[in-house]
Amino acid sequence: MYWRTALVILAFLTHTITEMRVTGQTLDVCATCHPNATCEEKVDGTGKACNCMYGFVGNGRTYCQDKNECQIGANKICGQHTACHNTYGSYYCTCLAGYSPSNNMAIFIPNDGTRCQDINECRVQGICGEGGKCTNMQGYFNCLCQVGYQVHNGAEPFHPHQDKALCKAIDCGQPPSALNAVQLSATGTRYGSIAKFGCSEGFFWKSGENSSVCGAESVWKGPSLVCEATCGPAPALANTEVVLQNTSVVFHRCLEGFHSWRGRNTSVCDITGKWQAATMRCREIKPAISDLVVFNEKCLRWKADKYEEDTENYRVAFVGFRAYQRSFHDKRKKLLSSTSDHPEICLNLLPVTNYTISITALSARFTSTLTTNTSLQVPQAPEILYREIEAPLPTLWLRRSADTLDPISFYQVFVLPLEGTLVFDCSSPKTPDFSSQRKPHGQYITAQLHLRDIGKEINLTLGDGHYYGGFYNAPLQKGRDYYIILRAVSQWGGAFKHSCVIWAKVRDISYIMKVSSLFAGGSIGVFALAIFLGHCYTWFCKKT
Numbered sequence: 001m002y003w004r005t006a007l008v009i010l011a012f013l014t015h016t017i018t019e020m021r022v023t024g025q026t027l028d029v030c031a032t033c034h035p036n037a038t039c040e041e042k043v044d045g046t047g048k049a050c051n052c053m054y055g056f057v058g059n060g061r062t063y064c065q066d067k068n069e070c071q072i073g074a075n076k077i078c079g080q081h082t083a084c085h086n087t088y089g090s091y092y093c094t095c096l097a098g099y100s101p102s103n104n105m106a107i108f109i110p111n112d113g114t115r116c117q118d119i120n121e122c123r124v125q126g127i128c129g130e131g132g133k134c135t136n137m138q139g140y141f142n143c144l145c146q147v148g149y150q151v152h153n154g155a156e157p158f159h160p161h162q163d164k165a166l167c168k169a170i171d172c173g174q175p176p177s178a179l180n181a182v183q184l185s186a187t188g189t190r191y192g193s194i195a196k197f198g199c200s201e202g203f204f205w206k207s208g209e210n211s212s213v214c215g216a217e218s219v220w221k222g223p224s225l226v227c228e229a230t231c232g233p234a235p236a237l238a239n240t241e242v243v244l245q246n247t248s249v250v251f252h253r254c255l256e257g258f259h260s261w262r263g264r265n266t267s268v269c270d271i272t273g274k275w276q277a278a279t280m281r282c283r284e285i286k287p288a289i290s291d292l293v294v295f296n297e298k299c300l301r302w303k304a305d306k307y308e309e310d311t312e313n314y315r316v317a318f319v320g321f322r323a324y325q326r327s328f329h330d331k332r333k334k335l336l337s338s339t340s341d342h343p344e345i346c347l348n349l350l351p352v353t354n355y356t357i358s359i360t361a362l363s364a365r366f367t368s369t370l371t372t373n374t375s376l377q378v379p380q381a382p383e384i385l386y387r388e389i390e391a392p393l394p395t396l397w398l399r400r401s402a403d404t405l406d407p408i409s410f411y412q413v414f415v416l417p418l419e420g421t422l423v424f425d426c427s428s429p430k431t432p433d434f435s436s437q438r439k440p441h442g443q444y445i446t447a448q449l450h451l452r453d454i455g456k457e458i459n460l461t462l463g464d465g466h467y468y469g470g471f472y473n474a475p476l477q478k479g480r481d482y483y484i485i486l487r488a489v490s491q492w493g494g495a496f497k498h499s500c501v502i503w504a505k506v507r508d509i510s511y512i513m514k515v516s517s518l519f520a521g522g523s524i525g526v527f528a529l530a531i532f533l534g535h536c537y538t539w540f541c542k543k544t
Contacts (some may be wrong), residue, residue, distance in 0.1 A: 131167035
């Protein structure tokens with residue numbers, strides 16, 4: 001009901017205003033002013049007009065929106081060291097941290113003459129904490145430590161409300177001791193404290209200062225007094241220093257870089273006023289293990305520095321790896337006890353391996369390390385199943401050595417046509433492929449199998465038309481016999497070692513079929529086939 005009545009009233013007012021304009025009657029302008037506007041007489045006296053109130057902008061009738069006075073900048077509208085805050089239809093100002101308003105009010109407007117002035121924080125007692133000295137700055141302050149104090153958990157200058165730094169009193173702890181002297185007094189342990197010393201009974205003050213002062217670095221400076229024994233200065237021993245001395249006894253020790261070589265380390269002032277000098281000898285410290293060398297690719301020899309008749313226990317640890325065989329890892333340890341000045345030990349190092357060997361002299365706690373490489377050996381001949389085959393696509397079988405640490409790099413499969421004189425040189429580094437043969441029926445490599453691409457067993461079908469290691473496994477031709485040779489190759493750096501075996505003999509398929517046909521027809525004949533089976537462990541294999 002209420003909203004319907006409002007609609008009727010609005011319609012009536014609209015109709016009335018329209019009727020007033022139509023009939024030429026005067027419109028009440030002030031009734032149309034915006035709530036945030038005032039109705040004022042025009043300057044020229046022609047009537048009244050709606051003007052937005054201070055803090056608002058607009059046409060005075062349909063809209064009067066808030067004016068953001070702060071957008072011109074706080075310094076311009078509020079003054080220096082201020083922040084401006086806009087409000088609906090107005091604004092106000094505040095002082096930045098470190099400054100306070102001259103009217104002591106939290107907020108102000110600039111036309112009341114208020115300004116922001118620096119706050120002197122140093123007037124607050126103890127603002128920098130114990131031992132701290134406050135320095136006032138424009139808008140802030142910082143702290144330094146007074147004499148007798150040091151800054152902790154930070155650096156100077158520091159701010160106690162922002163940093164963790166603080167001043168702590170310098171404390172040097174208990175005064176130091178002096179050789180052949182006793183402490184007589186001490187005023188404390190903090191900065192500037194003084195400790196006094198005197199010579200022990202049986203000693204006299206020869207020279208130096210008898211006081212020690214706690215300094216700004218938190219350490220005692222002094223004393224420097226020198227007190228001698230009635231026997232006179234302690235006897236000097238080569239390569240030694242005095243570590244402790246009382247009324248009648250002096251203890252010696254070897255200088256840095258030397259070690260004791262038996263003997264007594266004390267000198268005694270006897271009742272006759274003479275020193276019974278220490279008998280210790282100090283020898284220069286040398287490495288317990290030096291001149292470490294490898295010989296015969298498996299044995300170690302080194303020079304031992306120790307007492308002549310003593311037994312030294314050694315721990316030998318060695319780790320081997322192969323760049324070409326990532327799964328390989330040889331890690332072992334051995335122990336050795338020896339009285340020799342030049343001990344030796346032989347290790348079962350594997351071939352083609354990079355080794356890091358460490359030897360530790362256990363009593364001396366000294367370790368020496370070296371690296372060495374073992375050379376390439378002739379690989380073990382692979383285990384094969386020799387066959388004489390009469391199939392167009394014969395499949396051959398190979399099983400790798402049970403020792404998976406063998407240094408074989410890859411296998412090569414050679415196809416040798418049997419015609420005329422057959423010569424095969426196992427040591428030749430050449431790798432002839434099928435497409436590069438100038439002779440129509442020359443020998444060639446039909447497959448190259450890298451060790452990383454195969455498991456413990458291999459099954460290869462000859463003539464399947466695929467590529468193995470970049471070599472074409474060409475189909476075998478009918479009407480011909482072949483020998484198939486398998487070469488195991490170990491290659492590392494510039495070294496090339498190998499071994500060969502005859503893997504199979506493939507016979508002429510078409511000839512076998514003809515012979516079978518003759519037998520099936522009842523013909524009588526003699527069929528014989530010479531078989532050559534051999535292993536090529538030397539550099540050269542020849543078959544005529």
